[in-house]
Amino acid sequence: MKVKFIRIGILLFAVLFIATGFSFRKKKEVSLFSTEGLELYFHVPTQDEVLESTPLVTENYNLFLGKTYVGFREALGFKESRGDYSIINEFGYLGKYQFNINTLKMVGVYSADRFMNDAKLQEAAFSAYTSRNKWILRRDIKRYVGRTIGGVRVTESGILAAAHLAGAGNVKKYLRSGGAEGFSDAFGTSIGYYLKKFSGYDTSFIKPNQKAKVRV
Structure with missing residues (x-):
């Protein structure tokens, strides 16, 4: 088995x-x-x-700032110098916002060399000068904003930009004469052009200050 x-x-x-x-x-x-x-x-x-x-990225991208205060400041700086802090034009105007040296002294900047080598100082000078102009033009802003002068609807930002171009006194004359007393700079740029080009920005951030000075 x-x-x-x-x-x-x-x-x-x-x-x-x-x-x-x-x-x-x-x-x-x-x-x-x-x-x-x-x-x-x-x-x-x-x-x-x-x-x-990964290739190096070389494209430039522009931030959309709209009608903000920063948008106003950058648009004006671009018109004056294409945003170049280092430029001095043939008439001796300095930096990104093309300041006259006497205007700089008024806001507390006495060294052109220091000004040209300090972007932060240039921005501070712009803020101080714009605050002074807003104080000088405070009554005209209340009176004329919303009106149409020379075919342009007047706004606060347009007034402040025109003051940067021509000085607050010349803007007063322009507004109070209904546009009859004009002003153009050495390049032929007029108050009316700046009123239109820089209209509608929010410049409420700028506080009127008769004695505004640079503090850097």
Whole structure:
């Protein structure tokens, strides 16, 4: 009987050996979640590879400032000098906002060299001068804002920009004469042009101050 069982066992072993292809090697386990070999398979670059392959960005992007006070200041600076802090024009006007040296002295700046090498000082001078002009023109702002003079609707920002161009006294004359007493600078730029070009900005941030000085 034992011999019979042994023969049956050998026979079963032989059948199993043939059915498995004469090999007992362990099959390679394949993950059900592997994407290797498929189109979805991709290489994730390292940080160094990304930095090496990324071109330098040279485009310039301009921030939209709208009709804010900063928008007013930057628009005026661009018109005066294209926003260049280092420029001195042929008539000796200085910096981004093209200041006369006597105007700078009025707001407490006495060194042209220091002024030309300090952007923060130039911005402070603009703020102080604009505050002075707003104080000088405070009654005219109340009286004429909303009116139309020379075909231009008068706004506070337009008045302040015109004062930067021509001085507060000349703006008073222009408004009170209904535009009859005009002014143009050496390049032919007029008060009426500045009233129109810089109209509608929010200049409520500027506080009128008769004795405004630079504090840097």
